[in-house]
Amino acid sequence: MDLKPTIGIETHIELNTNTKMFCRCKVVDTEEPNISLCPTCLGLPGALPVPNGKAIEYITLLSLATGCKITRKGMFHRKNYFYPDLPKNYQISQFDLPVGEGGELEIILDGKKDSVEIERVHMEEDTGKSTHSGTGRIDAATSTALDFNRSGIPLVEIVTKPVIQSAKEAVAYIEELRQLSIDLNISEGKLEKGNLRFDANISVAPSDSNELGTKVEIKNMNSLRSLERAIDYEISRQTKAFLDGEEIIQETRHWDESKELTSSMRSKEGSADYRYFSDPDLPNMILSEIFIEDIKNNLPKLPSQKRNDLIETGLDLEQANILGKSDIWIVELYSEVFSKTKEHSSTYNWITGELQGQMRKLDINFPPEWFSAELLSEIIELIKENKISFTSGKTILSEVLQKNISVDEVATNNDLYQENNEEKIVELVKKVINDSEDIVQRIKEGEDKLVGFLVGQVIKNSGGSVNPGIAKELLSKELKL
Ligand SMILES: [Zn+2]
Structure with missing residues (x-):
């Protein structure tokens, strides 16, 4: 039976604003833990969030750049869950009213233009960072250190429709999205720093089926290599399970780079488990027509436009894509x-x-x-x-x-200028011909490749100043080839 994989990708992009999403703490790039904190980003009782206007501008910018329709009347929701790196017990996010919906991103796949449909673009705030002692994996750790510098940094989450068909296509999509975030100047786009982190939802189903299979989510990858290998691994794992008649469980899995496999983390929470409700501390977010128009009119050059400009100079699509990135x-x-x-x-x-x-x-x-x-x-x-x-x-x-x-x-x-005086070169050519009677004879008998040897002699005698093309041309002429 022929099976087809279907992949959807959720990407978190860390925005390069000066301050955090709901407080005035600076966004810092440092290994020193817990130096940029306040009651709001620590989730202390009584602290009130105030949205960062720049972050909302950036999210609107990304929505417009991916051709999304902008939700003029938006809302902030609380996504409730407890984890040590989330001390206020909820994350402020957007639920049914994201900033952007229904867009598309042009990608380059196998030297051709293609596109990936975007479902939504919305705001999120980052959590703190847990560092588990020992191997770094929680299951083997004896202690965990918490750093809240990252807590409350604005993120934009961009979710594709389940339309991606291969690991290669997923990589092409992330490459394009990364470049877009750099060109829009909303992120540094550094994968090694975790500026972009992605989750992939993967399922397999019979090729002729209109239904998608049971999806499995692989969480928190931040390199293209992990993304590609994790997707490939998961497609073959699910394909084998499907063909063996095993049930595929809806769950979240972790990609283990060293073991090169995915392993089960937890069965997937449905969205109901997060008990979303609108944040009573934050008013509705109304984006004015002027605000949206202003961003639209000042969109910088997008990667797709940059590619087209480069193609106009004569480059092919592949070259324009490499150069543009x-x-x-x-x-x-x-x-x-x-x-x-x-x-x-x-x-x-x-x-x-x-x-x-x-x-x-x-x-x-x-x-x-x-x-x-x-x-x-x-x-x-x-x-x-x-x-x-x-x-x-x-x-x-x-x-x-x-x-x-x-x-x-x-x-x-360094005496690198070539001798282009034809008379002088002809002289050199004639001398080489006179000195190499045997070789000339063999060339006349059909050993064409020996011409190259004579060209080499001419160049050598000139001290490297003769252009090989011209030497060859004049040699051929003298030898009447
Ligand atoms: Zn703060």
Whole structure:
């Protein structure tokens, strides 16, 4: 029997506001625990929440950027549950009136445009952080430390419809969402810091069925690698269980990266278990037409638009997607160099290949301050005009990344300019032909590949200053090939 997997993803994005969601405590990025706290984010009795306007603006921004319809009259709800890292016993969230509903995000899958439907975008607040002693797993811990710096940091939760069909598609979706959050400047988008955390709901059902299978939720992943492997694992686990006639239990499972498997955490609470009710301490949230229009009119360039702009320079979709998801300085460098050279392909290759490769070798994250689009454009132009070889271009790039020196100086000091005087090259070619009677004879008898050897001799005799293409062309002419 053919089975099809169906996946829905819930992503929490930590917003990069200065202060927390319902108090004026600063959002801090530190290992030092419990330094940014107040009665509100500790959930002490009597403390009253005041919503963070910037966070609401960011959530509206993300809703609009994903094409969601905005709920003008929204509401805050209490999601009730007890956990040591949630001392007020409930989390303020949104229930039936999220900020945004019914959107769509363009993704790039297998080199083609695709899209993922968005069900809703709503506000949440983060909990504190529990650190279990020992292995980090609660079941083996003897003690747990609590840090409330994270308690009350604004999150936006973005929920897809159950429309994703593979782990690869899920990864493409998260890559796009991450880039969107960076381009909207609502999050740092750093997965390793937990800025984005995702839960995946996975089920399998017969391909011809319109019903979805029993869903299993995998909680709290924050790397693309975990997401991909956990989904793949869960699809094969459920497929096997289904084919063996075993019942698939609706539950929450944990992905264990070291063991490479999911294990049961708890049977799933239904939403009723959270006893949602509207927060009596917070008034309804009315988003005015002007507020929404203002955000809409000031939307920054979205990843999909950035891709289209890059495609217009000549890049293909895949290249535009890779470049568009690179650091902003890389995208800007590409645009500047392209505007000078008009060479999309070599500009792309030099930036994504050689430049970044050399920077990795030099162990630097940014080019030095003297490095500019002009320097790289000059190298690309010199190669295009056959004035230097590709290899010399790499040498020059390496030098200008390490010291403040001009392209011309490096080329002159290292004698990298190629000889393009045809008469001189013909002279060299004739000499090589005269000195290599045997080889010439063999070439005439059909050993074409020996031409390359003679080209090498010409270059060698010129001290490396002759362009190989020109040498080959003139050799062929002299040998009447
Ligand atoms: Zn606080």
